Amino acid sequence: MSEHLVEAVNVTKAFGDNVVLQGVDLTVDPGEVVCLLGPSGSGKTTFLRLINQMEILTGGRIWVGGELIGVEERNGRLYVRKDRDIARQRSRIGMVFQRFNLFPHKTALQNITEAPIQVKRMPKPTARKAALDLLDRVGLADRADYYPAQLSGGQQQRVAIARALAMQPELMLFDEPTSALDPELVGEVLAVMRDLAKDGTTMIVVTHEMGFAREVSDRVVFMDGGVVVEEGTPEQVLLKPTQERTRTFLSRVK
Ligand code: ADP
Numbered sequence: 290m291s292e293h294l295v296e297a298v299n300v301t302k303a304f305g306d307n308v309v310l311q312g313v314d315l316t317v318d319p320g321e322v323v324c325l326l327g328p329s330g331s332g333k334t335t336f337l338r339l340i341n342q343m344e345i346l347t348g349g350r351i352w353v354g355g356e357l358i359g360v361e362e363r364n365g366r367l368y369v370r371k372d373r374d375i376a377r378q379r380s381r382i383g384m385v386f387q388r389f390n391l392f393p394h395k396t397a398l399q400n401i402t403e404a405p406i407q408v409k410r411m412p413k414p415t416a417r418k419a420a421l422d423l424l425d426r427v428g429l430a431d432r433a434d435y436y437p438a439q440l441s442g443g444q445q446q447r448v449a450i451a452r453a454l455a456m457q458p459e460l461m462l463f464d465e466p467t468s469a470l471d472p473e474l475v476g477e478v479l480a481v482m483r484d485l486a487k488d489g490t491t492m493i494v495v496t497h498e499m500g501f502a503r504e505v506s507d508r509v510v511f512m513d514g515g516v517v518v519e520e521g522t523p524e525q526v527l528l529k530p531t532q533e534r535t536r537t538f539l540s541r542v543k
Pocket of ligand 1: 304307309327328329330331332333334335336
């Protein structure tokens, strides 16, 4: 048990012989915004996918809200959780991907109400009202009845964020949410994420947007080669990095 919202201890993950995470420790407290930075292939996405149980870890433990993810401990032994249990745990976490993954044949509104109605059994009018509020929050109140193909990439990504929020998650995971967007659309998505951060949403954000990391995150974690190389406040990590690998990375992306 822990008082952190997320606590990862000595997490390892291998795909066959490829050891992608080699003992990652990370905590996230309620209300914190943590940016994960690092070169491509350093294991950032895999780490998010482990938290959301889209992958199964090879070793170590992850707790979310004090509850072990994926396995449960009984009489000192670990057991794989039942599917229903895993679905319940996943419903506490919202995830936004690089690609927007909206249902193409559903409107923006229907995309947002789908999970609350199907998974949470929310009454349709309640789900609809909540979805309209969320669309307003991401600046798309007038796009409720548009289909994804009728929306720009930035608008689709904002719908995807609203869709994740509709499940009222305790934690939001963002996996390079702006990297598939045309440059002129990046700002509108980052603005929504900035608002969420300001409202106290707990977020883990994998990003290459250094400006966002610097301004919005409470903590920056730099990963390389499957380990956390350095972490601290944005100022510590981005302006006064102590590790050579962090300095090399920063000199390339700045
Ligand atoms: P990052 O997000 O930092 O770019 P990733 O977590 O996406 O890093 O990838 C880390 C490594 O894991 C890469 O070498 C990648 O090829 C490998 N990897 C990721 N997912 C899989 C998978 N499903 N099967 C096999 N290898 C994978």
